[in-house]
Amino acid sequence: xxxxxxxxxxxxxxxxxxxxxxxxxxxxxxxxxxxxxxxxxxxxxxxxxxxxxxxxxxxxxxxxxxxxxxxxxxxxxxxxxxxxxxxxxxxxxxxxxxxxxxxxxxxxxxxxxxxxxxxxxxxxxxxxxxxxxxxxxxxxxxxxxxxxxxxxxxxxxxxxxxxxxxxxxxxxxxxxxxxxxxxxxxxxxxxxxxxxxxxxxxxxxxxxxxxxxxxxxxxxxxxxxxxxxxxxxxxxxxxxxxxxxxxxxxxxxxxxxxxxxxxxxxxxxxxxxxxxxxxxxxxxxxxxxxxxxxxxxxxxxxxxxxxxxxxxxxxxxxxxxxxxxxxxxxxxxxxxxxxxxxxxxxxxxxxxxxxxxxxxxxxxxxxxxxxxxxxxxxxxxxxxxxxxxxxxxxxxxxxxxxxxxxxxxxxxxxxxxxxxxxxxxxxxxxxxxxxxxxxxxxxxxxxxxxxxxxxxxxxxxxxxxxxxxxxxxxxxxxxxxxxxxxxxxxxxxxxxxxxxxxxxxxxxxxxxxxxxxxxxxxxxxxxxxxxxxxxxxxxxxxxxxxxxxxxxxxxxxxxxxxxxxxxxxxxxxxxxxxxxxxxxxxxxxxxxxxxxxxxxxxxxxxxxxxxxxxxxxx
Amino acid sequence: xxxxxxxxxxxxxxxxxxxxxxxxxxxxxxxxxxxxxxxxxxxxxxxxxxxxxxxxxxxxxxxxxxxxxxxxxxxxxxxxxxxxxxxxxxxxxxxxxxxxxxxxxxxxxxxxxxxxxxxxxxxxxxxxxxxxxxxxxxxxxxxxxxxxxxxxxxxxxxxxxxxxxxxxxxxxxxxxxxxxxxxxxxxxxxxxxxxxxxxxxxxxxxxxxxxxxxxxxxxxxxxxxx
Numbered sequence: 001x002x003x004x005x006x007x008x009x010x011x012x013x014x015x016x017x018x019x020x021x022x023x024x025x026x027x028x029x030x031x032x033x034x035x036x037x038x039x040x041x042x043x044x045x046x047x048x049x050x051x052x053x054x055x056x057x058x059x060x061x062x063x064x065x066x067x068x069x070x071x072x073x074x075x076x077x078x079x080x081x082x083x084x085x086x087x088x089x090x091x092x093x094x095x096x097x098x099x100x101x102x103x104x105x106x107x108x109x110x111x112x113x114x115x116x117x118x119x120x121x122x123x124x125x126x127x128x129x130x131x132x133x134x135x136x137x138x139x140x141x142x143x144x145x146x147x148x149x150x151x152x153x154x155x156x157x158x159x160x161x162x163x164x165x166x167x168x169x170x171x172x173x174x175x176x177x178x179x180x181x182x183x184x185x186x187x188x189x190x191x192x193x194x195x196x197x198x199x200x201x202x203x204x205x206x207x208x209x210x211x212x213x214x215x216x217x218x219x220x221x222x223x224x225x226x227x228x229x230x231x232x233x234x235x236x237x238x239x240x241x242x243x244x245x246x247x248x249x250x251x252x253x254x255x256x257x258x259x260x261x262x263x264x265x266x267x268x269x270x271x272x273x274x275x276x277x278x279x280x281x282x283x284x285x286x287x288x289x290x291x292x293x294x295x296x297x298x299x300x301x302x303x304x305x306x307x308x309x310x311x312x313x314x315x316x317x318x319x320x321x322x323x324x325x326x327x328x329x330x331x332x333x334x335x336x337x338x339x340x341x342x343x344x345x346x347x348x349x350x351x352x353x354x355x356x357x358x359x360x361x362x363x364x365x366x367x368x369x370x371x372x373x374x375x376x377x378x379x380x381x382x383x384x385x386x387x388x389x390x391x392x393x394x395x396x397x398x399x400x401x402x403x404x405x406x407x408x409x410x411x412x413x414x415x416x417x418x419x420x421x422x423x424x425x426x427x428x429x430x431x432x433x434x435x436x437x438x439x440x441x442x443x444x445x446x447x448x449x450x451x452x453x454x455x456x457x458x459x460x461x462x463x464x465x466x467x468x469x470x471x472x473x474x475x476x477x478x479x480x481x482x483x484x485x486x487x488x489x490x491x492x493x494x495x496x497x498x499x500x501x502x503x504x505x506x507x508x509x510x511x512x513x514x515x516x517x518x519x520x521x522x523x524x525x526x527x528x529x530x531x532x533x534x535x536x537x538x539x540x541x542x543x544x545x546x547x548x549x550x551x552x553x554x555x556x557x558x559x560x561x562x563x564x565x566x567x568x569x570x571x572x573x574x575x576x577x578x579x580x581x582x583x584x585x586x587x588x589x590x591x592x593x594x595x596x597x598x599x600x601x602x603x604x605x606x607x608x609x610x611x612x613x614x615x616x617x618x
Numbered sequence: 619x620x621x622x623x624x625x626x627x628x629x630x631x632x633x634x635x636x637x638x639x640x641x642x643x644x645x646x647x648x649x650x651x652x653x654x655x656x657x658x659x660x661x662x663x664x665x666x667x668x669x670x671x672x673x674x675x676x677x678x679x680x681x682x683x684x685x686x687x688x689x690x691x692x693x694x695x696x697x698x699x700x701x702x703x704x705x706x707x708x709x710x711x712x713x714x715x716x717x718x719x720x721x722x723x724x725x726x727x728x729x730x731x732x733x734x735x736x737x738x739x740x741x742x743x744x745x746x747x748x749x750x751x752x753x754x755x756x757x758x759x760x761x762x763x764x765x766x767x768x769x770x771x772x773x774x775x776x777x778x779x780x781x782x783x784x785x786x787x788x789x790x791x792x793x794x795x796x797x798x799x800x801x802x803x804x805x806x807x808x809x810x811x812x813x814x815x816x817x818x819x820x821x822x823x824x825x826x827x828x829x830x831x832x833x834x835x836x837x838x839x840x841x842x843x844x
Contacts, residue, residue, distance in 0.1 A: 427659075
């Protein structure tokens with residue numbers, strides 16, 4: 001929580017940049033936050049900003065904790081420039097850092113006092129270093145960057161050099177080692193616990209003192225790492241400083257985003273992000289052609305966002321852009337008619353709700369059309385067998401029944417917390433003997449009340465399943481208007497199932513099942529809100545934070561958590577997410593937070609809120 | 619890894635606020651043998667326990683499944699049955715209400731403590747738990763000196779401040795039963811039953827975690843007429 005708040009503070013308080021700070025963002029950046037200081041500081045003065053408690057820690061983070069009592073004001077930064085924070089990863093290395101503008105270089109090095117000047121091989125560019133961090137200053141702009149080659153690449157190169165020198169295998173083979181103690185096996189975690197076991201070099205019984213080769217290997221490895229970093233940094237600087245190749249010149253979408261008149265912009269290139277998805281390593285290794293095809297589907301997939309701090313709200317506008325193939329699947333999937341029946345089941349008194357319109361049948365057909373030809377081209381026997389299986393399933397499965405049962409559209413509501421009746425065991429003591437006996441008595445527990453419903457044309461199919469289950473256990477009961485599954489929720493509360501109005505609904509709201517199985521009627525959300533859901537593209541969501549916070553039961557949280565919740569009271573509002581219709585090229589999302597309470601402007605409101613949370617979680 | 623599971627189980631027990639109710643009940647016979655009962659009642663918060671059990675992990679630690687807990691309980695029982703001087707071991711387990719009770723007969727309080735120490739060490743696969751060397755029961759035929767096992771306090775102290783705060787709503791009841799009348803006891807919080815054969819102290823796990831001496835008590839019996 002604390003790190004999230006600090007991250008948000010860093011983002012919002014972004015001091016920096018000169019007009020060209022964005023020209024120093026490397027093309028390898030996959031994610032970028034860019035803060036428009038000029039616009040931001042019109043709403044939050046730097047004098048006000050540095051007074052916040054959280055700024056002390058932000059400044060410590062920025063200045064590497066080395067300079068106390070220095071604020072952003074003392075850092076020599078140019079607030080007429082943007083601050084850009086970036087991160088990127090290729091298969092060979094990770095890169096992260098930020099770029100900013102400089103007004104007073106002397107002041108800058110008062111706060112960045114642990115950086116030492118290094119030799120520069122680029123005219124007009126100064127280099128400074130501090131451990132693995134590099135500060136590169138060109139004119140009035142600076143790039144603070146860290147490049148880390150991946151462990152795999154470092155190991156590859158180190159091994160290559162190690163063995164080419166005729167050196168022996170650098171690791172101890174414990175199994176064949178006569179001195180190996182079998183007790184060590186006891187220290188190896190059970191398989192089921194493996195994912196929870198934190199490995200470190202210390203877990204491996206390396207005997208540096210008795211095996212000088214081992215130490216030499218690590219020394220070589222360190223040297224390789226430093227050399228690789230130097231080489232990567234040189235390549236980066238050649239691109240940025242000599243060839244003028246950066247993210248802005250490489251991706252016109254990012255360049256266009258930089259021209260937006262917003263307080264901040266966001267950029268995420270999903271097409272490159274997928275390359276670092278660890279789950280795809282198997283495909284990448286075993287089926288490189290298939291992996292390339294999968295990547296092709298994600299081509300041109302990018303998320304572009306704008307943050308606006310308006311007078312009465314905070315707005316985040318996001319544009320999800322797709323390539324043709326992925327876009328065609330999304331377009332078909334999101335081309336679903338809004339099911340008006342869901343409105344009947346969203347009560348006025350809700351705390352939060354969403355509606356989601358999806359056509360699974362169309363999405364399936366389009367995905368089949370796009371993906372199967374890719375698979376059919378492959379000569380690999382394993383893929384070929386999978387293709388056959390998919391084709392047979394496609395032929396044999398009754399898709400009308402399948403997609404008639406689950407069409408894809410759905411809705412959900414959260415209706416706060418209600419007391420539910422449950423049982424507990426209590427002890428009755430005999431005063432004469434202190435003997436005790438247990439009796440079961442009724443008790444009440446707080447339970448979040450939710451409803452989730454799916455649009456269906458085949459309500460008869462889920463009931464076939466329910467009938468079968470009711471023959472297996474008496475906990476499933478047919479109550480006529482609805483079905484009930486006793487003690488289904490956390491072993492304490494029943495789950496109700498309703499099939500009406502072309503919807504199949506799951507809820508733990510007894511009132512809905514018993515009294516409103518056909519809908520809330522006049523107690524459902526207003527026509528105005530219903531219209532918003534209907535008009536929003538494929539999804540709509542709304543959360544009433546004031547209502548949500550008032551409904552949080554205090555005994556659900558500990559004292560500390562309740563302090564945080566109290567701090568948020570009076571700083572609450574309505575959050576609303578809307579979307580456009582999806583086209584082949586993209587979908588637009590709009591997240592708006594309209595707040596209530598007293599405030600000077602949205603920027604100050606947000607900082608007040610962040611500061612409250614920071615102070616509480618400190 | 620086993621100790622991780624055991625610690626997690628204890629942690630879960632201690633972090634369930636309103637819910638935790640523990641009764642430890644020792645009945646002594648004239649010859650020093652007796653019956654030990656240890657009851658844990660989580661039924662007041664079974665939805666919360668269920669919600670924890672539905673997680674894969676909590677605070678970075680694996681949450682055991684019901685089956686894993688059953689296996690552990692069964693293993694504990696079998697192991698305790700095999701300890702010298704301990705017999706008639708039963709464990710009542712109600713996984714709907716999360717109610718558990720261990721009952722066993724013992725030949726002497728020393729054998730009971732030793733048996734429990736061995737079983738805990740074996741079940742946790744940890745041989746060096748100094749807290750288990752602590753003697754929490756001693757009986758010389760005229761007086762019983764008792765406290766609570768230090769391991770319980772140790773585990774409570776490992777909890778976060780927030781979790782410890784949540785222990786305030788639980789209860790910890792310690793009962794000692796004797797074959798002849800109680801003359802007096804040292805702990806002023808203790809209550810002697812109307813029939814003069816039993817002593818009870820009630821507190822809450824929070825208070826206990828802050829002051830391990832709360833349950834310390836020396837109970838003197840009227841001299842044996844023989």
